Amino acid sequence: MDTPPRKPANPLPDVINYTNYRQYLADTHTARKASDPRFSVRAFAKEAGFSSHTLLRYVLDGKRNLSKKSLLKLALALKLPKDRAEYFENLVFFNQSKTLDEKDVYYQRLLKSGKPNGLKKLEASQFRIFNTWYHSAIREMLALGKFRNSPEWIAGQLQPKIEPREAQESLKLLLEAGLIKRTANGFRAVDDSITTDDEVLPLFVRNYHLQMMGLAMKAVDAVDPDQRDISAVSFAIREGDFPRLKKQIQLMRKELRNFAVEDGQGERVVQVNIQLFPLNRGA
Numbered sequence: 001m002d003t004p005p006r007k008p009a010n011p012l013p014d015v016i017n018y019t020n021y022r023q024y025l026a027d028t029h030t031a032r033k034a035s036d037p038r039f040s041v042r043a044f045a046k047e048a049g050f051s052s053h054t055l056l057r058y059v060l061d062g063k064r065n066l067s068k069k070s071l072l073k074l075a076l077a078l079k080l081p082k083d084r085a086e087y088f089e090n091l092v093f094f095n096q097s098k099t100l101d102e103k104d105v106y107y108q109r110l111l112k113s114g115k116p117n118g119l120k121k122l123e124a125s126q127f128r129i130f131n132t133w134y135h136s137a138i139r140e141m142l143a144l145g146k147f148r149n150s151p152e153w154i155a156g157q158l159q160p161k162i163e164p165r166e167a168q169e170s171l172k173l174l175l176e177a178g179l180i181k182r183t184a185n186g187f188r189a190v191d192d193s194i195t196t197d198d199e200v201l202p203l204f205v206r207n208y209h210l211q212m213m214g215l216a217m218k219a220v221d222a223v224d225p226d227q228r229d230i231s232a233v234s235f236a237i238r239e240g241d242f243p244r245l246k247k248q249i250q251l252m253r254k255e256l257r258n259f260a261v262e263d264g265q266g267e268r269v270v271q272v273n274i275q276l277f278p279l280n281r282g283a
Helices: 021-035 041-047 053-060 068-077 082-096 100-112 124-129 134-141 151-157 164-176 206-222 239-259
Strands: 180-183 186-189
Touching (some): 021 041, 041 053, 068 082, 082 100, 134 164, 151 164, 164 180
């Protein structure tokens, strides 16, 4: 009797291609299970030496974090070589960091852990762009026809005003980040817009959004109504339409960029905040 051909093993995911360790673990489990249908989360947890598979299930579902001891057990169970094990460890702590400073430390370590394909090469200076509101504003000011390459002028033009020292440091930071470059007459922006990777940088832009919403609150009293538009609308939707509504806002935000003018033609730098959030608990 002929023996049925053995099902070839699926290639396992390479952790260095990931920016989320939970997704990496989930994909690894899926690949193993495709080759061996008996490979369950329980079996995965047993290989890692966990006393219960519940911890691993909670980790995969985002309900629990990994400790140093647990991640080392997983790295051994996954048979990761030294460089991949180092990347995995830094990725775990990068994903689980609660502050900008912590996240930046582990991000820099990730960049040194080989050549990660899943991460965009963003330096710490680029993270700091989103940590203070006026960096992006100064960058957009370069398109103003009346722009003057003077920290004093820049600082006085911003609303609210900042110190000339802060304006000077901001120009230096933008240069370091590669978002502006020097020209014969001063500076110019390098790219059309500043964007962030949805998976890598959500915490980094948190302070930026909070600051901009704070400026919007102040503008209610500080800016004449004919110089601003602050409005809101509340309405009920079907639960299934929420992703479509988010997509519509994303498309609208991109369309608003069409109002951006060429360098030297701008007359005013504006900020448009768009927020979408629920006003009641879901079902």
